[in-house]
Each structure stands twice: as C-alpha cells, then as structure tokens.
Amino acid sequence: MTGNQAPSPGRLAIVGAGVIGMSCAWRAARAGWGVDVVDPAPASGASWVAGGMLAAVTEAWPGEEALLELDSASLRGWPEFAAELTEAAGAPAGLRTEGTVVVAAAAGDRAELDDVAGFLARLGRQVDRLTARELRALEPAIGPDVRGGLSVPGDLAVDNRALLSALRAAGEKAGARFVTRRAARVTDGPAVELDDGSTLAADAVLVAAGAHSASLHPALDGLIRPVKGEILRLRHRRGALPPPGRTVRAVVDGRPVYLVPRDGGGLVLGATQYEAGFDTEPMVAGVRDLLRDAERVVPAIAEYALVETAAGLRPGSPDNLPLLGWLGPKAPGVMVATGHHRNGMLLAPLTAGAVLALLSGDPVPQPVAAADPARLLTETTVRR
Secondary structure, X not given: OOOOOOOOOOEEEEEOOOHHHHHHHHHHHHOOOEEEEEOOOOOOHHHHOOOOEEOOOOOOOOOOHHHHHHHHHHHHOHHHHHHHHHHHHOOOOOEEOOOEEEEEOXXXXXXXXXXXXXXXXXOOOOOEEEEHHHHHHHOOOOOOOOOEEEEEOOOEEXXXXXXXXXXXXXXXXXXXXXXXXXXXXXXXXXXXXXXXXXXXXXOEEEEOOHHHHHHOOHHHOOOOEEEEEEEEEEEOOOOXXXXXXXXXXXXXXXXXXXXXXXXXXXXXXEOOOEOOOOOOOOOHHHHHHHHHHHHHHOHHHHHOEEEEEEEEEEEEOOOOOOEEEEOOOOOOOEEEEEOOHHHHHHHHHHHHHHHHHHHHOOOOOHHXXXXXXXXXXXXXXXXX
C-alpha cells in the first residue's frame, strides 16, 4: 500500500452514510469493492434536512471560480447519475429538471443580482435577466414585491429524501453493508475503530462523515467545521395558490432565502447560516426570518401548512472547497471526501466518480484537482 492507491478491488470502509458516503458506497460496490458503511443513523444529518438545490451557477461567487468549475462538472453528470440510480434502486432518484429563478425583492437586492450576473457573464456563463412581469409569467406565485431577477434553467434540484432512499437501496443491492455503529476514529493502516471497542479492518478507508469528519483523523483537525442551517417544510393547502414549479432563490433586503418545490405540493424553505458549533436545535429567529422573507417572495405560503422545522450542520472548509483525495503517505490507505458545505447534493456524482478513480489509481476529472486535501495539509497535521 502506497497511500495513494489501494488494491482494486478490495475492502472499503466508508465512515458516514449521508449523500456523499452512500453515493461512494453504491458506486464502489457496483465496481466490485466489498463495502462497509459505518454510521449510527444512515441517511440522517445534513443530508436529511437539505434543500436539494443543484445550483452550480446560482451558488457562484467571485473568488470561487475553482468551486464553480467543480460544481459545473458535477451538474453535467447529474442526469446520467439519476437515471442509473433510478434503475439500480428500482425507485426514483428525485431529480427535478424545471430549473431555477433568482429574484430580488428590493432595489438594492436587484443591484446584487446584477453584480452576480455580470460576474457570470465574464466567465462565459450567461443567464437571462427577467423583469418582474416576466418572472410572474413563469411563476404566478411570485408576489408584487419582487422587482426582477434571473432565469437559470440549468440549475436543477433533487428531492433529498427520495435520493437518500434510492442510494441506500442501490447500495444494498450492489452488496454494500451498513454497520450501524459510531466510528470512534480512523487509524492509519487503515482501519475504523468503533464505539463498542471493535475494529473494522479494510484495504482503504474513506472519511465522509460531513461536519463530524474532523474528529476522526488527526490530519483533519481544524480543517472541517460545522455550519448550522435551518430548513422549514411546508405543504400546500386547498384554496391557496399552488407553489412554484421551479426553485426560487431570492435576496430579500440582503438576506438569501430559497424555496424548493417537492412533489405533492411540498415546499422546502432554507438559507440560514450560523457558526454555532454542533447545535442542531432550530432557533425562533431563524424560523421567523425564513417565513418572513419567503412570504415576501411567494405571499401564498401564509396559507400553507408548516409541517417540519429542522436544522442541519453543513461541513465547511477553510476555502469553501471540499477535501477530496488521499491523506498522503503519512496516512496510508486513508481517503477523505468531506467539506462540501452547501453543495453535497450537487457534488455527489463527481465525488463518487473521483473516489472510484482514486481507488483504482486512475486520473480524477481535472476540476477535482483543486479539492486535493494536500492544499491544506502540512507535515505537522499529517504526523499528529
């Protein structure tokens, strides 16, 4: 074992059964790896409460061009990924292809959207500018406070819970085994020490435990942090105006909010973001702000049922890029796929493909090079 390549195929232990861990498990098991997925509560955490936006363009920001390239490459692979998963699982993967509109609810918000559109245009990512009237022709539920916006038909969405269910089913059908224990730590060698004192040996270990990844291996200490975010799930009620068919992202007095439709009249609201450690209790202020801002964009939600409030922990990294690759010769056989922050759902196809390539010793797609953990690791962190 060199630390940069594992025998192929062999046994792979994956710590974390969120969207990243389960996508990698399915693809690796399908390729012939013996896969153990370690998680005390599979399909929970941030993946369970995600909005499900596949937003390569509308998440773009100046200074994060490498992330835009990574996101765009993964988005291009989503239709094929979803089709293969649906066939493998025998259940829908939850992909929605209606597209996205981005709207502004005040004059200052419109200026911010214009800045983003200009940035994207300079990168050759043209988006369509729409007047308020044009927006309401596309989505009649959008209210009179909205001043204008952008149409981004290429930014898609996925029902996160349908996706997680399909990933588990496909993984199990391919031979992946779920070990419902908590991982205490990952050791070089490699192996996973479980909370009951037992050890799970493997030819390679993949750390994909989201916001909890930093505690599993010394090299990751301080590189991954939890970023709290609340979501609300609403349901359309009879007599109210139907929800939008497209994802609606909005800026309301400088605050972001998104509304992502679900089948059956469901709607997911989100976009709060806090540095609050591992606190997963929804706060009154966060719920209030989401409802207030979303109602300004889509007034009809005042008549909807509020069916769920929840908070999740996005895994943040120092530069907002994920960590995707081997931890290096000082941590033989240990790989990491975490730090996806707001883009775990979006980056699942590209991450799974890159992990499989790394396991086989093949080149990864060019945009993945920017996510190599080596950019953040030092001799000291790897040896600790």
